[in-house]
Amino acid sequence: MTINRRKFLRHSGLFASGIVLGGMACNQGSGSSDEQDSVRPVPGETPAVAAGVALASYGLQLYTLRDDMPKDPKGVLKQVAGFGFRELEGYEGDKGMFWGMGHKDFKKYLDELGITMVSSHCDINKDFDRKAAEAAEVGMKYLISPYIGPQKTLDEYKKFADTFNKRGETCKKNGIRFAYHNHGYTFVDTEGQLPQDVLMQSTDAALVDFEMDIYWVVTAGADPEAWMKKYPNRFTLCHVKDRLKTAAATEQEASCDLGTGSIDFSRVLRTATDNGMKHFIMEQERYDNSSPLKSAEAGSRYLKSLLI
Numbered sequence: 001m002t003i004n005r006r007k008f009l010r011h012s013g014l015f016a017s018g019i020v021l022g023g024m025a026c027n028q029g030s031g032s033s034d035e036q037d038s039v040r041p042v043p044g045e046t047p048a049v050a051a052g053v054a055l056a057s058y059g060l061q062l063y064t065l066r067d068d069m070p071k072d073p074k075g076v077l078k079q080v081a082g083f084g085f086r087e088l089e090g091y092e093g094d095k096g097m098f099w100g101m102g103h104k105d106f107k108k109y110l111d112e113l114g115i116t117m118v119s120s121h122c123d124i125n126k127d128f129d130r131k132a133a134e135a136a137e138v139g140m141k142y143l144i145s146p147y148i149g150p151q152k153t154l155d156e157y158k159k160f161a162d163t164f165n166k167r168g169e170t171c172k173k174n175g176i177r178f179a180y181h182n183h184g185y186t187f188v189d190t191e192g193q194l195p196q197d198v199l200m201q202s203t204d205a206a207l208v209d210f211e212m213d214i215y216w217v218v219t220a221g222a223d224p225e226a227w228m229k230k231y232p233n234r235f236t237l238c239h240v241k242d243r244l245k246t247a248a249a250t251e252q253e254a255s256c257d258l259g260t261g262s263i264d265f266s267r268v269l270r271t272a273t274d275n276g277m278k279h280f281i282m283e284q285e286r287y288d289n290s291s292p293l294k295s296a297e298a299g300s301r302y303l304k305s306l307l308i
Contacts, residue, residue, distance in 0.1 A: 052270065052307040058300075059087030059118060061239060061283040065292050066093070073099040074109060079293060081113040083300040089237075089281045090120035091146065097122055097131070107138035118279055119211075119237060121146035121181065124167050136174040141279075142237065143171060143178055144211055150185035157186075157195045161202035168207025179209040179237060184220035184252070200231055210234050212272075213283075215241035215255055218263055225271040233276035239283045240265060240303065255286045257295050259302035270308040 060080055062069055068076050070093070080088070088110070090097045097120045098106035110117055119142035122131055128143075135143055145167070148160050168178040180203075186196040200210065212235040217224040228235055242261030247254035258265070269280060282299040290298070 052266070054305070054307060055269070055280055055303055057086050057280075058240070058303040059089055059279060059281040060085045060296060060299075061089045061091070061121075061281050063091045063121070064282065064284050064296055066091075068292055069093075069099065070095070073101070076293070077109070077113060077115070080296065081115050083297045084304055085282075085296075085300055086115055087279065087281070088115055088117045089144075089279075090117060092120065092122040097135075103134040103138045118142065119144055119179070119281075124163070128167060128170060132170050132174040132176060136176050141176055142209070142211075143167075143176065144237075145178075145180045147181070147183060150188075151190070151195065154191050154193060154195065154198050157190070157198045158202050161199050164199070164203050164208045168204065172207060177209050177236070178207065179211045181211040181239070182213050182216055184216040187217060187220035187222040196227070200234060205234060209236040211237040211239065211281075212277075213239040213241065214263065214265075214268060215239065215243055215283075218243055219252060219254070221249070224268055228271055228275040228277070235272070235275070235277055237279040237281060238269075238272060238277055240269070240280050240299075241283045241285075253286055255284050256288065257284070257290060257302075258282060258299040259306075266306060266308055269306070273308060 060083075065076055065080070073095075077088075093099075097103075101109065107117065117138065117140055119140060120135065121144045122128075124143070124145045132143060145164065151157050151160075164178065164180055171178040180199065182196060186199060187194055210231075212224060212227065214224045217227065240258065241255050242258050242263050242265075244251075244254040244256045245260075245262045247262075255261075269277070272280075280303070282296070282303060284292070284295050284299065287295055
């Protein structure tokens with residue numbers, strides 16, 4: 001049975017102590033009118049794909065396969081390599097970021113498969129010094145905070161920004177980078193401002209990057225391209241996750257197979273590359289007529305054929 005992402009994050013200890021869990025509801029509406037522009041194509045209109053180039057490389061967030069990985073980590077990773085993925089982003093589950101293999105053995109196995117682990121989501125409030133050192137030792141580039149939860153005040157977001165700067169310092173000492181992965185709540189007005197602005201303006205660009213989850217930006221009613229242009233070179237990774245065409249504007253859990261949804265990735269990812277995006281990582285959380293592994297395989301085919 002697929003577990004809810006919020007429950008997973010809560011049970012995995014990924015929340016800072018003292019955070020009161022709010023709903024993940026992301027009200028529509030954001031700051032400026034530019035940020036409210038939709039990236040959805042006009043109904044009935046086929047997005048024009050300009051002559052471009054294919055993505056040089058793309059990855060998979062292993063949370064996509066959270067039901068399959070615990071059963072046979074090595075077997076699933078072998079299938080992932082067979083699908084054509086050459087980069088991975090991990091997450092910290094019951095067996096840690098390296099599925100009980102230890103960081104060196106995990107890297108050795110990925111080397112055999114021809115895959116690189118670029119990044120991982122993790123609990124940034126537990127053993128972070130060790131995690132940063134191990135990540136650096138096996139050639140990872142990023143450790144990422146996956147979720148902080150919706151906060152009631154901007155001051156609370158500023159406190160998280162301070163924490164991010166500190167974690168960024170730790171990562172810098174180890175020769176890697178720190179990043180924060182957004183959900184929709186940071187694009188919802190809080191005390192007259194957007195928390196995403198506060199997080200980005202209150203963190204040191206020399207220490208903290210951002211991983212844009214394109215799906216959650218769109219779901220919040222904001223424009224991912226406008227944010228990429230507003231903060232060039234701050235969004236260095238992204239989650240490429242599509243949204244059901246039939247989803248109501250207020251529906252939150254509406255991801256679908258890449259290329260079948262409403263987001264024009266040929267355009268959005270072109271803007272991303274023009275503004276400093278380096279890593280394009282597929283993620284999917286809902287499977288209506290498929291399975292996680294089949295959706296991952298379909299996502300790889302789509303990304304391989306995508307022109308930006």
